[in-house]
Amino acid sequence: MRKLLNSLYVTTPQSYLSLDGENLVVLLEDNEKFRMPFVNIENIICFGYMGASPALMGKCADNNIAISFLKPNGEYLGRIVGKTKGNVLLRKRQYQLSDDEEFCLNISKDMIAAKFFNSRSTLERTIRDHQETIDATHLKLTSNYIAEAINKLYEFTDFDQLRGYEGIIARNYFSVFSDMLLTQKKDFGMIERSKRPPLDFLNCMLSYLYTILSLEVRSALETIGLDPYVGFMHTLRPGRPALALDLMEELRAYMVDRLVITMINLKQISKKDFYKKEGGGVLMTDDGRKKILKAWQDRKKEVITHPFIKEKIEIGLIPYVQAQLLAKFLREELSEYQPFLIR
Incomplete structure (x- = not known):
């Protein structure tokens, strides 16, 4: 089993990353602010524009450490990775199956069903744990609706039906998302999901962490040897990590929404950690980003028993396990793909 190492998040926009022997060094106005041995790092995610030295980028490429660059608001800019690794026969099989419409539709149904299941599990968890302090009426209605939807989606015969229905269920789920809040409901209320830009504090948190999750899933796929840009459900576009977006669907509710x-x-976070732009979009403060990233790192270290492999793993390793299961299915070592399902 892969060891969960540190993802380094550089949140100060003026930071510059450099190399000193076997150490990564973070500089701010030419002064050293932080250093870490490469042996402890698996990902580097920078929220800023200063960049990194060519020597550092080369060292990261040699050590299979990806460097991702995002704007301070979490918008993805680009990524530096090393040489493509993994079994070329696995990627060839992936490319072949991506052109098989029946295969793509069937595996997409499984991934969306897992997304529905885990979303419903999040609702049911709130109902079970806080039934005496919340009005669970809307949560229960939505939970029942999603339960019916899981079976119904297997009746669809084309992607237009599947994607349209997935959108309907997602809107229903997010329409009651705020009902799961026990505190700060006035500040973190959400009417509907808004992305570009997020129009409230809750949407801002979700979009931010979904971006981080997508980078984690992309790294997992690359580590296993799969091409994160060739998927089965999301439409293929230049620069779009379609397979990473496919795989993260089943992980959103458990890894992000619950957090x-x-x-x-x-x-652990409040309205003081956000601010609104003139156009209505919402951004995080530097302190807000740091709070969320710390909580994310702590969450990744929690241990669960994986529902399929029945082994105890850290939550941060879930994307790697799912990438392995997907690879085994593509190589026909498993009769079907086993999506991540949690209660």
Whole structure:
């Protein structure tokens, strides 16, 4: 089993990354602010524009450490990775199956069903744990609706039906998302999902962490040897990591949604950690980003028993396990892909 190492998040926009022997060094106005041995790093994610030295980028490429660059608001800019690794026969099989419409539709149904299941599990968890302190009426209605949807989506015969229905269920789920909040409901209320830009604090948190999750999934796929840009459900576009977006669908509710709800309910974050732009979009403060990233790192270290392989793993390794299961299915070592399902 892969060891979960540190993802380094550089949140100060003026930071510059450099190399010193076997150490990564973060400089701010030419002064050393932080250093870490490469042996402890698996990903580097920078929220800024200063960049990194060519020597550092070469060292990261040689050590299979990806460097991702995002704007301070979390918008993805680009990524530096090393040589393509993995079994070329696995990638060839992936490319062949991506052209098989029946195969793509069937595996997409499984991934969307897992997304529905885990979203419903998040609703049911709130109902079960807080039934005496919340009005669970809308949550229960939506949970039942999603339960019916899981079976119905297997009746669809084309992608237009599947994608349209997935959108309907997602809107229903997010329409009751705020009902899972026990505190700060006035500040973190959400009417509907908004992305570009997020129009409220809750949407801002979700978009931010979904971006981080997509980078984690992309790294997992590359580590296993799959091409993150050739997927089965999301439309192929230049620069779009379609397979990473496919795989993260089943992980959103468990890895991101639950964390966001917990942070708000425990008042680990507040409205002071956000600000609104003139156009209506919402951004995080530097302190807000640091709070969310710390909570994300802590969440990744929690241990669960994986529902399929029945081994204890850290939550941060879930994308790697799912990437392995997908690869085994493509190589026909498994009779079917086993999506991540949690109760």
